[in-house]
Amino acid sequence: MSRESALVTADWVQEHLGDDTIVLVEVDEDTSAYDKGHIAGAVKLDWKEDLQDPVRRDFVDRDQFGALLSERGISNDDTVVLYGGNNNWFAAYAYWYFKLYGHDSVKLLDGGRKKWELDSRELVDEPVTREQSGYTAKDQDTSIRAFRDEVVAAIGSQNLIDVRSPDEFAGRLLAPAHLPQEQAQRGGHIPTAGNVPWSKAANDDGTFRSDAELEQLYADAGLDTGRDTIAYCRIGERSSHTWFVLHEILELPRVKNYDGSWTEYGSLIGVPVAVGDEPGTV
Amino acid sequence: MCGATRGGPSLEDIDISKEAIIQGIVVKGSEPVGNAYVRLLDATGEFTAEVPTSATGQFRFFAGPGRWTLRTMAPRVEFADRAVVAQRGSVAEVTVAA
Numbered sequence A: 001m002s003r004e005s006a007l008v009t010a011d012w013v014q015e016h017l018g019d020d021t022i023v024l025v026e027v028d029e030d031t032s033a034y035d036k037g038h039i040a041g042a043v044k045l046d047w048k049e050d051l052q053d054p055v056r057r058d059f060v061d062r063d064q065f066g067a068l069l070s071e072r073g074i075s076n077d078d079t080v081v082l083y084g085g086n087n088n089w090f091a092a093y094a095y096w097y098f099k100l101y102g103h104d105s106v107k108l109l110d111g112g113r114k115k116w117e118l119d120s121r122e123l124v125d126e127p128v129t130r131e132q133s134g135y136t137a138k139d140q141d142t143s144i145r146a147f148r149d150e151v152v153a154a155i156g157s158q159n160l161i162d163v164r165s166p167d168e169f170a171g172r173l174l175a176p177a178h179l180p181q182e183q184a185q186r187g188g189h190i191p192t193a194g195n196v197p198w199s200k201a202a203n204d205d206g207t208f209r210s211d212a213e214l215e216q217l218y219a220d221a222g223l224d225t226g227r228d229t230i231a232y233c234r235i236g237e238r239s240s241h242t243w244f245v246l247h248e249i250l251e252l253p254r255v256k257n258y259d260g261s262w263t264e265y266g267s268l269i270g271v272p273v274a275v276g277d278e279p280g281t282v
Numbered sequence B: 001m002c003g004a005t006r007g008g009p010s011l012e013d014i015d016i017s018k019e020a021i022i023q024g025i026v027v028k029g030s031e032p033v034g035n036a037y038v039r040l041l042d043a044t045g046e047f048t049a050e051v052p053t054s055a056t057g058q059f060r061f062f063a064g065p066g067r068w069t070l071r072t073m074a075p076r077v078e079f080a081d082r083a084v085v086a087q088r089g090s091v092a093e094v095t096v097a098a
Helices: A010-015 A062-071 A085-100 A112-118 A148-154 A166-170 A211-220 A238-249 A261-265
Strands: A022-028 A043-046 A079-083 A106-109 A159-162 A229-232 A255-257 B020-028 B037-041 B047-052 B058-063 B066-073 B080-086 B090-097
Touching: A010 A112, A022 A085, A079 A085, A079 A112, A085 A106, A085 A112, A085 A238, A085 B047, A106 A112, A148 A229, A148 A261, A211 A238, A229 A238, A229 A261, A238 A255, B020 B066, B020 B080, B037 B058, B047 B058, B058 B066, B066 B090, B080 B090
Parallel strands: A022 A043, A022 A079, A079 A106, A159 A229, A229 A255, B020 B090
Antiparallel strands: B020 B058, B037 B047, B037 B066, B066 B080
């Protein structure tokens, strides 16, 4: 992938409204945002109701994902353009999720819903229905998904990037500041992880910074491009944003998102934890 | 939206004693701004969180104790910064002009 193939601008989306080979999909943390107004023709995915298994703590499986996209009228050969609030956190998460299940053509609207709104572009509240499709998902591509044991094994040997805010990294906050402070049993971070908050990769309007700025950002943080990389946050959505930057925009080949993230790691028994502003040691 | 409740959203069901809350309303003139974004920056200017305002212009953060900056972003206006102090067990109510 590359910036040109993975990202589209608001102008591009505006010009392609009504193009029936393109499906706009809104994914928000605030799942009521879509109902109040969305880009014309966009369908909604609920990151929790639609993408999480209702019983086990995991994603919906391949067949469930296929059934979900079929029900939303998305076909295997459609180009899916994702956008959402929170600077595209959950849209980036859905992008990674579509890639996990092998969707070929998926793109992210640069700046997401915020950029669209700050540009005063039109949002509509008409319901959108699309004809049922016969979507077939592929097996998960676990080359982009990290699990807890490989994260523990990566301490001291791979790039670990904690993309939460400095206060969450240090253990002073347990969750982003727009959410109640609960979740993991312990605060802190995975030892040796560098703290590169996702927000440093974005401009105020939610668009991604330039390639040169992004390369400098991770070089300054000591990212060794010769090593594999695992990004994590609290529940895996902000780290999808950083995974997108590293894997899709900067085209680093071996980058995984740890969706268990701090809610899982910070509740594990027996694993090392570092607190404070420094990465810590093995 | 006329007749909107002043101040931040309802605190019902929230245990204020455990939280350092910053909340309030974004207004333009006397009217709430329902399509603004409010960003919370820490004492070093680092991004900490961001929320869209509600239809009634309201927003809320669960911050830590200390000094913070609120940055308000709304269509067709300059982004504006406002300093605020949060304390655990209390609610900092802020009215921000867009």
